[in-house]
Each structure stands twice: as structure tokens, then as C-alpha cells.
Amino acid sequence: AQRVTQPEKLLSVFKGAPVELKCNYSYSGSPELFWYVQYSRQRLQLLLRHISRESIKGFTADLNKGETSFHLKKPFAQEEDSAMYYCALRQGGSEKLVFGKGTKLTVNP
């Protein structure tokens, strides 16, 4: 069965520092990987997806199939990046979408 692991429950950095939120997955097929974000009092929303190879709000994530990882990175964290971040996996060919337990990022001034 597919599984998504986010090893850090909490992550705290200072403004301007680099940040990396870790995500590892286990799935035997071809996965689609996503990062979702939930800002305070807002609904869960998509941040980025591996297939687009995009940079959103300065965040990037690269799918590493060898290490089965999809870590989220930003070179210079901003206070407005403080939020809950969830890594998610969708099975190829299926619509099933599975989430990790999330990492709470706090960016201190």
C-alpha cells in the first residue's frame, strides 16, 4: 500500500534562512506527488505538483525516485510561509490521494 512519511512534525526557521520540508513515499507504481499547504484559518490548497516542475511562492520540489523522496525547498523563508504543509501521493491510474501527517513550519522574524 502507498504511504507518505513526513518525519518532521514541527520545523522552525528564521526569516531569510533556507528551509527544507522532507517527504518520503512508498509506492511500487508511478506516483504523482503534490505539496498542499494550509494557512491559518484557510482551507487546504495545492502548492505545487511534481509533474509541473514549477516554482510557486519561491518553493520547489524535485521527485527523486531513487530515494523515493519529494522534499520541498525554499532558499529564503518568509514569515508568510508559516503554515501546515502536507505531502500527498496519488496512485498512477487511480484517483486515490493519500496524505502525510504534515509539517508545521514557523518562520520567525
Place this chain on the structure above:
Amino acid sequence: EAGVAQSPRYKIIEKRQSVAFWCNPISGHATLYWYQQILGQGPKLLIQFQNNGVVDDSQLPKDRFSAERLKGVDSTLKIQPAKLEDSAVYLCASRITGGPGTEAFFGQGTRLTVV
């Protein structure tokens, strides 16, 4: 476009009572998900619909939870009878089917407290 709508936003019930949640997905979205999010944890998939058919309900506690999606549009999730451990936020999400990378859109959730 209008987002995923859920109601009620909050609900407090006593254990052993029943409760129902409603979700209206984005128009045209064939895939609908119900998630349970317990405080401090990630969303846990309960059930997934494709139009009005169930695709996956492997983690739905079927002795007390039920869900339906009549006509392939709106969906309801019911708990009967509720237990204390059912206290959580229940999230509904929808997604247009087809094509890799398409995103799931979430509602604001229903916060259930069982006392």
C-alpha cells in the same frame, strides 16, 4: 468558479447520536473524496467516489459510517452512532477526472465534536 461547499461548519453532538455532513463539489468534478482529519494529523481518506460509484472505501468504518453521492453531484457522510474518537474535521474535496497533475480542491471542512 465556486469552490467546494460543506455544511455545517461546526457540529457538537453527544456520543451515540447520529450526524450527517453535506458536500457540494465544484461543478463538473467527477471525483469526490471524504477525509477525516484528527487534530495534529494529516487527512485520512475515508471514501472516494467517481461520479456516483464508490472507488475506494477501504478505510471507512462501515459499522458506523456511511456515505452516498446520489446523481453523482452532492454527497453526504453520516455517522451513526458517533463515538468520542470521531471528533475531527471532516473534509470534502473534488477533482476533475482525467490528466495527471490535476489538483483536488478542498472545502473548509466540518468540525465535529463528540462529547
